[in-house]
Amino acid sequence: MEITSLSRPSEVILGGTPPTDRAMLSVTMAYRHALLKDISRNTRRAYRNEFDHLIRTICTLSHRHLEAVLKNLPKMIGPEQALSYRDFLLASTTRDGDPLSVATVRRKLAFASRLFRELRHTGFTKVNPFERLTYVADNEVKPTD
Secondary structure, three states: OOOOOOOOHHHHHHOOOOOOOHHHHHHHHHHHHHHHHOOOHHHHHHHHHHHHHHHHHHHHHHOOOHHHHHHHHHHHOOHHHHHHHHHHHHHOEOOOOOEOOHHHHHHHHHHHHHHHHHHHHOOOOOOOOOOOOOOOOOOOOOOOO
């Protein structure tokens, strides 16, 4: 499959023959494993959309092409990049111009954490930069330790 800037990251990962590049294979395995844990078709579709959003945002923030991000994802994302992704979400708006809801931000961060948990579990990264990353809305009380 030819990868272009218009390609959906999930289609690159799921479509065609399995990738031969070890790094892209790691993302493919983690993504498929994250999807296969939930058998609900709606959940799989939601995860596909979250994956596409995460990868496209990383492309935008890192000024890299899709293929480069897919091949280097485990190495590209550390705590600083995870914070940048969260801040990007906090600055994002809906089509109506409203800020993203707390639930939307949490859902996107939860998916990113799940993906990196799979990458860590399969040995392609040592840390999950999204693991302890939380978002607390201005009107909520932060949990105490």
